Amino acid sequence: MKAIIDVQDVWKIYQMGSVEVPALRGLDITINKGDFAVIMGPSGSGKSTAMNMVGALDLPTKGIVKLDGRNIAHMDESTLAQVRGEKIGFVFQTFNLIPTLTAIENVTLPMIFKRSFVLDKVEKAKKILRLVGLGERMTHRPGELSGGERQRVAIARSLANDPEIILADEPTGNLDSKMGEQIMDLLLDLHEKHKKTLIIVTHDPRFAKLKGVDNVFWLKDGAIEKKRREK
C-alpha cells in the first residue's frame, strides 16, 4: 500500500540563543492511506513537533517529510498553504476557532482560502455541522459554545475541504471524559465511514487500545521508541 505520510530520519533542532534544543532526533514514521495511527508519548517527547512536520506547518532541520509522495521541503509558501488547506484537516487541543466568526463562518473559512471556487459554502458548512452533531447553534460564536461543541465545530472545519488526512493533536485534552469519548467516537466514525486517514497525537494511553487502530508509535526524546502495527 502507498504511504500517504512518509517521515524519514527527521531532525528538528530549535535554537534557543546559543543552546541547541533537539526536539526530534531521527524520527521515522510511515502511515498508509486510510490508516488510523496514534502517536503516543510523554510530555516533551516531541509529539507536537512531529505533528507540525506531518501537517506541513513547519519544515525539518534535517531529513525528509513526504506528503502523498511529495517532499514538503520542495514546496513554496503558497503550495504549502494549499496542501494544509486541502489535504489536511487540523484538530487542536485548544480548538483554535476564530472567536469573531460564527460556527458556520468558521467552517466556511477553509473553503474561502481554497484556490478553486466552492459553490454554496454556507450550505456545505451546514451539512458538515449536522454531520458532526451540531445541527443547532450554527450561528453561535465560539464563546457561546461548550468545549465539546467547540471541538465539534473544529472537526467540522477540518472536514470543510474533504481532506484525506485528519490530524488531531490532543483532541480530547481539554474535555471531560464523557465529552472526550463522544469526540473520540466522532473521529473514529469519520475514519470508518468516510475513509479518512486519521492521525491522533496524544499522551492518553486509552487511544492505543481503541479497536480499529492500525498503527501506534511511541515517541521518546524525539525518536520512535516502539511501534505496533495491526493487521
Next chain:
Amino acid sequence: MIQDYLRIALRNITHRKLRSWLTAIGIIIGVASVVALISVSQGMQGAIEEQFEQMGTDTITITPTSFTGPGSTAEAPFDDGDVRVIERIPEIDTVLPMMYGTAKFTFHNQDSYSYLMGIPLDKESNKVWDDIGWDILEGRFPEAGKKEVGIGYLAAKEMFDDELRVKNTIMVNDEKFKIVGIAKEVGNSQDDTAIYMDVDVAKDILDQEDYNMIMAKVKPGNDAELVADKVQRKLEKYRDAEDFNALTPSEILEQINDILGIIQLVLVGIAAISLLVGAIGIMNTMYTSVLERTKEIGIMKAIGASNNAIMMIFLAEAGILGIVGGIVGTILGMIMGKGVEIAAGSSGFIPLRVEISWPLILGAISFAFLIGALSGTLPALGAAKLKPVDALRHE
C-alpha cells in the same frame, strides 16, 4: 473571495467598535478639515468670480499698487491730469474717477460713521453703472452736482435706529443731503453699507482733490487687456512712476485666484498634517491588531490561508477604517462648509456659496481609503510573513 475577506475584516472592526471608531476619528478629523477648507475656498472663489462677471470684461480698473482699500489712510494718488491722459486714449470710452473715505452721517440726531463713495453720475457714467448691474431698489440715482445721496441696501437698514427712506434728509459731515435712492442688495458688505454721491460733491465733503481709483470703459471691439496695457504705458510715462496697476476684471480675478490658491494650499497643507496623524493612528491600530491576532493568523494559515489571503484581510481592515473615516469626514466637512456659508452670509462679510462637489467628495473618500490601505500595508505584510507554527504557539 474578496467579499469573504471583507466580511472577516468587518467582523474584526465591529468586534472592537470603540477602538475602531477612535481610529477612524483620526481620519475623520483630517478629511473633514480638508473638505471644509476646500469647499469653502471653492465657494469663495465662485462668489468672487460671479461678482467679476457682473462687471463685464470691458472695464479697466486703475488702482494704486499699495493697498488703499476702505479705511486706509494712504493718500489718493490720481488727479485730473491722470484722468485726462486716460481720456485721450482713443480706445477708451468713458473714464470714471472715484474717491472714497469715511464720513460722519447724522440722522434724527444720531451720528454714525460710514463709508462714503464719490462716483461720477453724469449720463455717460450712469450707463456704465447700469451695465455693471448697479440698480436702484427704490427712488433714483443721485444727480451730478446736486446734494443728493444714494444709500446702500444694508446702510439704509442698519446704520441708524430708524431705517433710512427715500426723501429723508441726512447730514453728511454736517452738510444737508437728500436721500434720493436706496440701492439693491449687491451681496458684499463693502458696497451694501456705503453711501454714494457725485464725485465732485464728494470732493468738498471729504475735503480731498484726488481720486482713489479710476475705472475706464473700453470702446466696443477692442481687446480690453491690450487697452489696459496701453493705459498702463501711457500713464506710467505721464506719472513717471510705476505706482499703479491698470487691470481688466479677468486680470484682477487671476491675481485674486493666485492669492486664494496660495492661502488654500497653506490651509489644506495644515489640514493634511491631521490626515497624517490619522494615518499613523490606523497604522498603530493595525500593528496592535496583528499582534493581538497572531494566533488567529496561525490558525488561518493552518487551515490553508496563503500569505496573500492574510495580507488581503488586514489590508481590507485598514482600508475599511480609511473609507469609513473618509465618508464620515466628508459629510462632516460639508456640514462645516455649509456652516461657514451661513455664518458668512449672515454677517454679510463675504458672500460665498458652498456647493456639493462630487469630484471633491469622491476624491476625499478614495484618498482616505488609500491612506488607510497604505498605513495598513506594513502591518499586513508583517502578518502575512508570520510562520504558521510560531503564530500558532503565540498566546
